[in-house]
Amino acid sequence: MKPPSPYSLPRVGIAAGALATIALVSGIIAQPQAAAPAAPGAPAGATYVGEAVCIACHTPQNLQFSHTLHANAFRLNPRNEKEKLSCEACHGPGSEHLKDPVSPGNRGSLVGFTREWGTPVAQQNAMCLSCHQGGSHQNWAGSVHAINNVACSDCHNPMAKVSASGLLKKPTINETCYSCHQQQRAEFAKRSHMPLPEGKMTCVDCHNPHGATSKAMLKADSVNELCYNCHAEKRGPFLWEHAPVRDNCLNCHNAHGSNHDKLLQVARPYSCQQCHGNPGGHQAAFFNAGQTVGGGAGINTRVLGRSCQNCHSQIHGSNHPAGARFQR
Template identity: 55%
Template structure:
């Protein structure tokens, strides 16, 4: 073996270094390769300021001219017939002879508002406050004109009453130009006729055999109801039906030693307030009315049957020309110590 280097000489080219390991080219590596300060893909770009383009100013709405009062003479130059009717009314006497405010001194325009715009264009019904059927004035605004003077008192519950909720206007029941309504300036000749314009069913009830003496002129709708509002849905003048009835029927009020529960609950359990085809405004004939509750115990179930009635096939003599109240006379309540069954 030859002497010299212990290992055979190798050329440098024989020692080629291995290539450096490359990171995997996955999508996650690509996401991580973004520099912290590099813009994110979801970061919105700042808008480049643009030169503002001047736009012409939008035309401003023309302000409506101030309406002014024109005076009663101007109104009467066209509305002669209305002026004639107006002269004989209560409003005319107050507004012309004894106005309490500056507004009332404006006469026609106290209610209809300043008339200058109406004089310029009489065909435009929106320029004047009107109370006729063809009126373009909202009902709330019409009523607001009336309530300017007629607020409070019986009208304290007008707002949200059944009449107000149904968009009823003051002019539907009242006519300030009338000469025949001595009480309340009603739209018809009487309060009752005014109410019957809408309440047709109640009008028919008053024509039944047994009825309140309203058509005879001895009673009016407003004896029981307040058409301008109440704490009750039927616009009663008291807090309950019974309190209204007890105004006249005080002997039925009590208190009684023995109370009849249906009576204390409501008079309407047995009676129809406007009219009925049965005696004493009853909802059904006696004893049928009583049997609506008293049909399971004692004699009502065995004696008071359809066959035993006077009109039945085998009428019982005890039921001919008699009724439950033949014995139970104090049916509304009794103060007798032995009146537990209302027999005394």
């Protein structure tokens, strides 16, 4: 016969269950749990009561939590005394909450991880960061998200397995980011876009949501270094460099999406004309719509399509001895 799980509650009558709970609570209060580090912001004198007391009331939450990564870590492979506490490892000692579990004025006795509960974001994040330090989290302090009072629980749900990874508040990384970043979501819907809607990329392929030393929380030291991770052929160095390209890929491209080909900020040839307003040796009529279709003075196949790149094809840089004009 399979032994009962310590995390499932037996089906008993209401009276018997109530008496058992009272006896259990009384016994635990009389005999405090093993010492564990004090929780950030815990009330003075609060003591740990143990997981069994918590799940006596929070049965639905326990059923959801049982399938999460935190539950597996705390219950099957705890690394220290704090993790053995399970619920109280994150929510703090529960003795004060146990005395008055329903009064809104007593919410400060526990750390809550919802905006409605009212625990300050700094206190919530301090609890998470007490375990999740270093690595990708080492630049959280001072990050754009931290400065804007984003809580770990705004993106993560440790109490239920919502995503495949078991970490997020939404089913996917991109949906989680879109909760706030609506402008970027709209850009990904444009006809030329990074392949996030197709599931070939995620926001965290380029950004570290936990903070970075670079602008926009990029996972590289600069925009160009990030782009070169995939577009290595554009890295160079080249014998003939194109200054705007070398300066910043975003001088010409939109990183998320555009209604123009190749993620361009503006359509060709206007992208080039932002710098080359009056290209020497070129007739202005070449680039007028009325002159590039249906015939006209000076028309030839090179200007059909109204793209400078019909001739200047190596616009990102050239190693050809005669490549100063980026034509080869």
